[in-house]
Amino acid sequence: MAANNNLQMFQFIKRDTRDFINIDPLQTAGLLTDAARDALIEWGDGYSVCDYCNGALDLVKKPPIQEFVYKALPEFLGTDTARVMNGARESKFAVMHSLASTAADKNNYVVMDAWAHYSSKVAAERAGLEIVQTEKPEKEIMPEDFLKAIETGIEKYGKKPLLTLLTYPDGSYGNLADVKKIAAISHEFDVPVLLNGAYAVGRMPVNAKEFGVDYIVGSGHKSMSACGPVGVLGVVGDEAAEQLFRKSAYNKVKEVELLGCTSRGAPIMTLMASFPEVVERTQPENWEKEVHLARGFIQKLEETGKFKLFGQNPHNHDLMFFEAAGFFNISEKAKRGRYFLYDELKDKKIHGIKPGLTKNFKMSTYGLGQEKLDFIADSFIDILKKYDEI
Amino acid sequence: MAANNNLQMFQFIKRDTRDFINIDPLQTAGLLTDAARDALIEWGDGYSVCDYCNGALDLVKKPPIQEFVYKALPEFLGTDTARVMNGARESKFAVMHSLASTAADKNNYVVMDAWAHYSSKVAAERAGLEIVQTEKPEKEIMPEDFLKAIETGIEKYGKKPLLTLLTYPDGSYGNLADVKKIAAISHEFDVPVLLNGAYAVGRMPVNAKEFGVDYIVGSGHKSMSACGPVGVLGVVGDEAAEQLFRKSAYNKVKEVELLGCTSRGAPIMTLMASFPEVVERTQPENWEKEVHLARGFIQKLEETGKFKLFGQNPHNHDLMFFEAAGFFNISEKAKRGRYFLYDELKDKKIHGIKPGLTKNFKMSTYGLGQEKLDFIADSFIDILKKYDEI
Numbered sequence: 001m002a003a004n005n006n007l008q009m010f011q012f013i014k015r016d017t018r019d020f021i022n023i024d025p026l027q028t029a030g031l032l033t034d035a036a037r038d039a040l041i042e043w044g045d046g047y048s049v050c051d052y053c054n055g056a057l058d059l060v061k062k063p064p065i066q067e068f069v070y071k072a073l074p075e076f077l078g079t080d081t082a083r084v085m086n087g088a089r090e091s092k093f094a095v096m097h098s099l100a101s102t103a104a105d106k107n108n109y110v111v112m113d114a115w116a117h118y119s120s121k122v123a124a125e126r127a128g129l130e131i132v133q134t135e136k137p138e139k140e141i142m143p144e145d146f147l148k149a150i151e152t153g154i155e156k157y158g159k160k161p162l163l164t165l166l167t168y169p170d171g172s173y174g175n176l177a178d179v180k181k182i183a184a185i186s187h188e189f190d191v192p193v194l195l196n197g198a199y200a201v202g203r204m205p206v207n208a209k210e211f212g213v214d215y216i217v218g219s220g221h222k223s224m225s226a227c228g229p230v231g232v233l234g235v236v237g238d239e240a241a242e243q244l245f246r247k248s249a250y251n252k253v254k255e256v257e258l259l260g261c262t263s264r265g266a267p268i269m270t271l272m273a274s275f276p277e278v279v280e281r282t283q284p285e286n287w288e289k290e291v292h293l294a295r296g297f298i299q300k301l302e303e304t305g306k307f308k309l310f311g312q313n314p315h316n317h318d319l320m321f322f323e324a325a326g327f328f329n330i331s332e333k334a335k336r337g338r339y340f341l342y343d344e345l346k347d348k349k350i351h352g353i354k355p356g357l358t359k360n361f362k363m364s365t366y367g368l369g370q371e372k373l374d375f376i377a378d379s380f381i382d383i384l385k386k387y388d389e390i
Numbered sequence: 391m392a393a394n395n396n397l398q399m400f401q402f403i404k405r406d407t408r409d410f411i412n413i414d415p416l417q418t419a420g421l422l423t424d425a426a427r428d429a430l431i432e433w434g435d436g437y438s439v440c441d442y443c444n445g446a447l448d449l450v451k452k453p454p455i456q457e458f459v460y461k462a463l464p465e466f467l468g469t470d471t472a473r474v475m476n477g478a479r480e481s482k483f484a485v486m487h488s489l490a491s492t493a494a495d496k497n498n499y500v501v502m503d504a505w506a507h508y509s510s511k512v513a514a515e516r517a518g519l520e521i522v523q524t525e526k527p528e529k530e531i532m533p534e535d536f537l538k539a540i541e542t543g544i545e546k547y548g549k550k551p552l553l554t555l556l557t558y559p560d561g562s563y564g565n566l567a568d569v570k571k572i573a574a575i576s577h578e579f580d581v582p583v584l585l586n587g588a589y590a591v592g593r594m595p596v597n598a599k600e601f602g603v604d605y606i607v608g609s610g611h612k613s614m615s616a617c618g619p620v621g622v623l624g625v626v627g628d629e630a631a632e633q634l635f636r637k638s639a640y641n642k643v644k645e646v647e648l649l650g651c652t653s654r655g656a657p658i659m660t661l662m663a664s665f666p667e668v669v670e671r672t673q674p675e676n677w678e679k680e681v682h683l684a685r686g687f688i689q690k691l692e693e694t695g696k697f698k699l700f701g702q703n704p705h706n707h708d709l710m711f712f713e714a715a716g717f718f719n720i721s722e723k724a725k726r727g728r729y730f731l732y733d734e735l736k737d738k739k740i741h742g743i744k745p746g747l748t749k750n751f752k753m754s755t756y757g758l759g760q761e762k763l764d765f766i767a768d769s770f771i772d773i774l775k776k777y778d779e780i
Binding site: 001002003007008009010011012013014015017018022024026027029030031032035036037038039040041042043044045046047048050051054063064067068072075076078086087089090093097101118119121122123125126128131220221222225226227228229230248249250251254256257259260262263264265266267269270272273275276279280282283351354 | 391392393397398399400401402403404405407408412414416417419420421422425426427428429430431432433434435436437438440441444453454457458462465466468476477479480483487491508509511512513515516518521610611612615616617618619620638639640641644646647649650652653654655656657659660662663665666669670672673741744
């Protein structure tokens, strides 16, 4: 390929949302801490963390990756074992692939909640597993829905599922299902439980052992103020960990499901650098403040009569889903149609509702604080007023 | 987990090798360009590249990821299709897993060169594939070695392999095998060829179609001046690409082997930011200069009579492997034993030879330039003089 000037389009690209208020649930808890930003610059070069490697990423002592992976992270997740992975989806795939590869027979399946993230489904698909989902509930997923789904699976496949997966909270409505009861139901069938905590781990208190789940996955870029792609995977019990983290027949320190090493670059250093602040923000009293702020924001919007919250109300998470009839009405008459809302919010330097959405949208209040949340609510109300919807 | 002061050990960790001359082959071509360093800071937050996503990472138009993945990258690799992945190993696994999952029967295998990287073996192992390697050659791997390995495999398994994998160059000696002949031999058996170009793509001119290979993988952090983990995967031919990048049954834009999206963070932005310079440095005349510098360095060491190069000589790559009897002799009498060399080099701010190695070590001259290479060679000679080995 010849070098040419056109290629300069890939350099020095500005991120024009960088100084916006970002309410996209993907982004609110991924903003780097100052320590992580320093780590990113210090460790940015290629494979930098491998400078002192003696064979496996998670055994690197300097920087203290081993201390992080073998002590701090399992304690944080409430598991016996943990690893840093390339993301939550890669963690889910590793668990499912490992279970599928070592299963006695083929044609296996996984039970998931109705609101499972697409990446949970794709992970199962890639691992050659079929999926039985709980029925879509009116409002929230109940333990009985899982019982039904497991029974449906047993009827269809003539055997129990390899795994039960619960999304906690789900990524659409921010509902928190009764994980303890769901785990107990699954265990009655002797089926291990994976908790997809991509929107929980790093935002709120979670503890795999207290919940009674066997695997827990989290997302560094979504909820732990780390540079993506990076995630965490925790396992309860030695037997499950030994199987999942089995060593290669070709190399005694390399783990097969991790392809040897996973997050071999700056992302793991940002995850570690943000970790003290992440631990602090997930203390119960700090999470309660976040929930309180989220509820205040919801109340302010509901009081206009123009916003309706879907899902659990009172709400228990920063991720929330609204029906906004007023915005929809405006979209039918505005010059730019359904893109009016995106434009109006852009003028106010608010980003995170997908262009074109008006009637239904999800958003997050995480880490924004009272002042910015007031500004966002007031901006919503101002837009309704501007188009005579209030 | 309670927040406590001990966790601060994970913050503000200095990388004391940052201002060293680094001769570790893992590191020499992974150093960020200025543009990549800017991109890292600009796009460091969590999932930042997803701010404008409408469903799939490689279709993001702003920043111009789609333009990069669908135009610039395939042209650079000499393929019809390309994707950005989490690394070279993840790319190899995706190809092998895809071939294994869609094979008509089970118990399949891959043929690899004797010097295949451990991650190629672990990728095969994870995909449930057995491995037949070429015999370890005296000096370099010849096309006939592949012919023999394929025939051995056919005899053992009663069928042809799913894939032939060539490491180009190998990661120990920096030898460049005759890829065109090896690809032709494999194709005589109707077996596709994967080129592991982790130390080639981004350092030297490579073109999958000119080589006649079907798949090519590269490493962003090893050889493309990108922040890890990130890699590239190119495919020749529409049929192979359709199979490898097959869409999910659950989501029409998400690709199963990519688990939907791969490098969803700053690493892909650093890969793109460095790309213009990477294209420039892989122009034949620039790579010739690198080879010339590497040969000059080798000559200077060989002239001392204390260093012997393994592998191809004259050498064709910046990655090289020496036997250094003089260093070994010193290690037998020095106070710190075999760690003396690491210490002496550290004093001279040279990093990259693993602590404890003296008799045999590999290193890379990539991108260092005449002045630093002279300094490294002179440092080696000075150390020999200091201990009366010259």
